[in-house]
Amino acid sequence: MYSENLAWPKDLIDLDGLSAAHLNAILDAADAFREVSEREIKKVPTLRGKLVVLFFHENSTRTRLSFEIAAKRLSADTLAIASSGSSMAKGETLLDTAKNIEAMAPDALVIRHAAAGAPSFLAKRLRCPVLNAGDGAHAHPTQALLDLLTIRRHKAQIAGLKVAIIGDIAHSRVARSNMIGLKTLGAKIAVAGPPSMMARGLAEEYGAAVFHRPEPALEGADVVIMLRIQLERQSGQLFPGAREYARVYGLNKTRLALAKPEALILHPGPVNQGVEMTPEVYQCPQSLILEQVTNGVAARMALLYLLVDNPEKPKGLSL
Amino acid sequence: MNNCLIKGGRVIDPARNLDEVADVWILDGRIKAVEPNLSPPSDPFLIEAHNQWVCPGLIDIHVHLREPGQEYKEDLESGLTAAVAGGFTAVLAMPNTSPPLDQAPLIAGLRAKAQSLPGARLYLAAAMTRGRLGQELTEYQDLRLAGAKAVTDDGSWVSDSQVMRRVLDYAKVCSLPALSHAQDPLLSKGGAIYEGRMSTRLGLPGIPAQAEEIAVFRDIALVELTGNPVHICHLSTAKAVNLIRAAKAKGLPVTAETAPHYLFLTDEAVGDYDSRAKMNPPLGTIEDQKALREGLLDGTITIIASDHAPHSSLEKEVEFIEAAFGIIGLETSLPLILELTREINLTPSLLVELMSRNPAKLLGLPGGTLTPGGPADITVIDPELEFVYEAAKGYSKSRNTPFEGRKFKGRAVLTLVEGEIRYRYPTLAS
Ligand SMILES: [Zn+2]
Numbered sequence: 001m002y003s004e005n006l007a008w009p010k011d012l013i014d015l016d017g018l019s020a021a022h023l024n025a026i027l028d029a030a031d032a033f034r035e036v037s038e039r040e041i042k043k044v045p046t047l048r049g050k051l052v053v054l055f056f057h058e059n060s061t062r063t064r065l066s067f068e069i070a071a072k073r074l075s076a077d078t079l080a081i082a083s084s085g086s087s088m089a090k091g092e093t094l095l096d097t098a099k100n101i102e103a104m105a106p107d108a109l110v111i112r113h114a115a116a117g118a119p120s121f122l123a124k125r126l127r128c129p130v131l132n133a134g135d136g137a138h139a140h141p142t143q144a145l146l147d148l149l150t151i152r153r154h155k156a157q158i159a160g161l162k163v164a165i166i167g168d169i170a171h172s173r174v175a176r177s178n179m180i181g182l183k184t185l186g187a188k189i190a191v192a193g194p195p196s197m198m199a200r201g202l203a204e205e206y207g208a209a210v211f212h213r214p215e216p217a218l219e220g221a222d223v224v225i226m227l228r229i230q231l232e233r234q235s236g237q238l239f240p241g242a243r244e245y246a247r248v249y250g251l252n253k254t255r256l257a258l259a260k261p262e263a264l265i266l267h268p269g270p271v272n273q274g275v276e277m278t279p280e281v282y283q284c285p286q287s288l289i290l291e292q293v294t295n296g297v298a299a300r301m302a303l304l305y306l307l308v309d310n311p312e313k314p315k316g317l318s319l
Numbered sequence: 320m321n322n323c324l325i326k327g328g329r330v331i332d333p334a335r336n337l338d339e340v341a342d343v344w345i346l347d348g349r350i351k352a353v354e355p356n357l358s359p360p361s362d363p364f365l366i367e368a369h370n371q372w373v374c375p376g377l378i379d380i381h382v383h384l385r386e387p388g389q390e391y392k393e394d395l396e397s398g399l400t401a402a403v404a405g406g407f408t409a410v411l412a413m414p415n416t417s418p419p420l421d422q423a424p425l426i427a428g429l430r431a432k433a434q435s436l437p438g439a440r441l442y443l444a445a446a447m448t449r450g451r452l453g454q455e456l457t458e459y460q461d462l463r464l465a466g467a468k469a470v471t472d473d474g475s476w477v478s479d480s481q482v483m484r485r486v487l488d489y490a491k492v493c494s495l496p497a498l499s500h501a502q503d504p505l506l507s508k509g510g511a512i513y514e515g516r517m518s519t520r521l522g523l524p525g526i527p528a529q530a531e532e533i534a535v536f537r538d539i540a541l542v543e544l545t546g547n548p549v550h551i552c553h554l555s556t557a558k559a560v561n562l563i564r565a566a567k568a569k570g571l572p573v574t575a576e577t578a579p580h581y582l583f584l585t586d587e588a589v590g591d592y593d594s595r596a597k598m599n600p601p602l603g604t605i606e607d608q609k610a611l612r613e614g615l616l617d618g619t620i621t622i623i624a625s626d627h628a629p630h631s632s633l634e635k636e637v638e639f640i641e642a643a644f645g646i647i648g649l650e651t652s653l654p655l656i657l658e659l660t661r662e663i664n665l666t667p668s669l670l671v672e673l674m675s676r677n678p679a680k681l682l683g684l685p686g687g688t689l690t691p692g693g694p695a696d697i698t699v700i701d702p703e704l705e706f707v708y709e710a711a712k713g714y715s716k717s718r719n720t721p722f723e724g725r726k727f728k729g730r731a732v733l734t735l736v737e738g739e740i741r742y743r744y745p746t747l748a749s
Contacts, residue, residue: 094638095632095637115638115640116523116592116640117523117592117638117640120591121592136640137524138522176520200514200515200516200525204516
């Protein structure tokens with residue numbers, strides 16, 4: 001399956017340490033695992049006897065389920081630690097958590113945390129691989145990988161594509177990880193959103209063209225990634241309100257017409273229909289939002305396969 | 320009776336324009352004479368200082384000693400001991416303790432306790448406003464009579480301009496310098512590091528340089544309004560350096576200090592969420608660092624203070640956003656500035672101005688010079704002594720420093736307070 005023997009890092013905190021060859025190897029493996037998902041029996045014995053701990057300090061049913069399915073399809077045992085109901089609620093520190101998880105001797109830890117940097121905090125203190133399932137506004141590498149996988153399954157290659165990312169770039173871990181992955185694979189990135197949702201140095205850091213209106217970012221785009229707006233938290237502060245946001249930044253048919261006719265539409269979900277995009281756009285054939293969910297499981301299977309200690313690995317993929 | 324001769328050192332005393340090899344004779348805790356080849360009549364205790372610098376005792380005007388309230392991080396004894404080990408004969412402790420030092424008995428109590436402690440001299444800054452809440456003035460006259468040497472709400476800026484105007488007026492009446500932690504609290508609210516590429520990369524909320532700039536600008540405007548002085552603490556940005564420079568050019572009574580870490584580190588030091596590089600104001604860019612260095616050389620910034628801020632692992636070994644701001648600095652401050660004397664045109668004499676003479680002048684303290692008749696507060700520096708800094712071997716109770724493991728050249732080897740040896744570097748032969 002892979003032509004070269006790549007060295008893999010212990011953890012997946014973000015995509016910034018990975019070369020194009022690494023990213024392609026993950027996507028290749030994910031393609032193969034997608035095929036497993038289409039089988040009658042959707043399970044391979046690869047990680048039998050391995051324990052994958054899912055530590056979700058922040059609620060995210062979708063990502064947790066996706067990782068759980070991925071681990072189970074690889075025959076791993078899973079153990080979920082949620083923030084409510086566990087000792088986390090009783091004021092246990094992240095350091096305590098790290099020590100307790102280490103004592104469980106897991107073979108991998110999947111962590112979702114509200115604080116940026118929490119996964120790397122744990123990665124430095126745990127022997128097992130740590131897979132970041134989203135930390136604060138920092139990184140969400142598996143989301144980026146499933147986006148890349150979705151794009152790659154529909155386009156000949158990612159290099160040279162124009163990818164528009166629209167919404168709250170400053171507070172979006174999805175945007176950051178996507179920009180790193182897209183840049184590594186040679187895509188052209190255009191970001192757009194209100195100035196209050198733009199971080200500094202996006203051009204220098206990610207090579208992104210920065211716009212404050214969506215139209216120039218959409219123009220000639222091959223892929224459009226719409227980001228989720230946190231209506232509850234941000235309305236009135238970062239933008240006047242949902243209605244105003246939808247008017248200026250929402251993806252409707254008229255704006256979509258600026259992109260290439262066959263442009264793909266992605267969204268990390270769940271979509272605020274009528275805000276980030278109209279229901280019409282959400283349901284159009286170019287919208288791959290449900291396929292992203294399927295690809296998410298495959299991408300996470302690929303990562304667990306590549307990072308969890310596994311004697312079969314050096315021989316290559318044998319499913 | 321204390322009778323002691325420091326022989327053959329390079330005596331650096333900018334207050335008297337002195338930088339030459341000479342002997343320093345100490346009698347009864349005072350400087351008796353500073354001249355080449357002294358031979359005092361009675362047989363004094365000899366300290367050989369050949370190839371070493373003999374300087375007026377260094378004074379650090381910005382330290383947090385955590386007493387009362389957070390003695391697990393630091394207390395007077397550990398803090399004052401760390402101070403002499405770093406070459407400081409006196410420190411000014413900030414009042415953001417719990418309770419805050421906003422009443423005379425608190426000041427008097429700490430001073431009394433420090434009398435019997437072995438380290439550096441303790442001076443105290445009192446809170447500028449009751450409870451450090453930025454609303455009502457504390458009793459400056461009472462605080463001064465109890466021994467306070469300055470007023471400050473360090474840790475917070477007095478953002479109500481009307482209150483700050485009154486602070487400057489009243490501090491002047493009571494002859495207490497007003498020290499301002501200049502940072503707009505709303506613009507910096509929630510921020511963890513400098514707002515720039517690093518905050519973008521790490522997905523951390525940023526503190527823009529303008530948070531300091533706005534506050535410094537407002538403080539300067541109030542100096543202009545009242546005609547009374549203000550001292551800006553821990554300057555960290557190029558923008559603020561420019562404002563101070565312009566204010567001084569106008570002749571306004573504004574002074575400023577910076578801390579060694581801003582002269583050596585940038586926001587890149589945060590690296591992979593290293594909370595040892597989390598401080599407030601945050602580490603800025605290389606441009607900020609250059610501007611601060613220039614500010615020292617052209618006289619815009621006249622004081623270096625460590626902003627020694629001890630925290631335990633409880634506050635530091637946590638999620639980055641939750642981690643407390645601050646680093647310890649008493650034992651790395653002088654070695655860093657000695658490093659600077661080799662990197663830029665910062666002369667040993669300027670070092671003594673920045674770390675001894677000007678701090679003493681600002682607070683009206685004895686010392687800052689080796690003038691005969693003054694107190695024998697003396698720091699002997701070996702500029703060539705190489706050592707690797709390990710916080711665990713230091714005297715502070717805390718270890719939160721980004722300089723762990725740094726190789727240094729130069730440090731204090733002998734610290735005398737009132738003629739008494741309070742610190743001697745272990746390998747120094749007597
Ligand atoms: Zn301060």
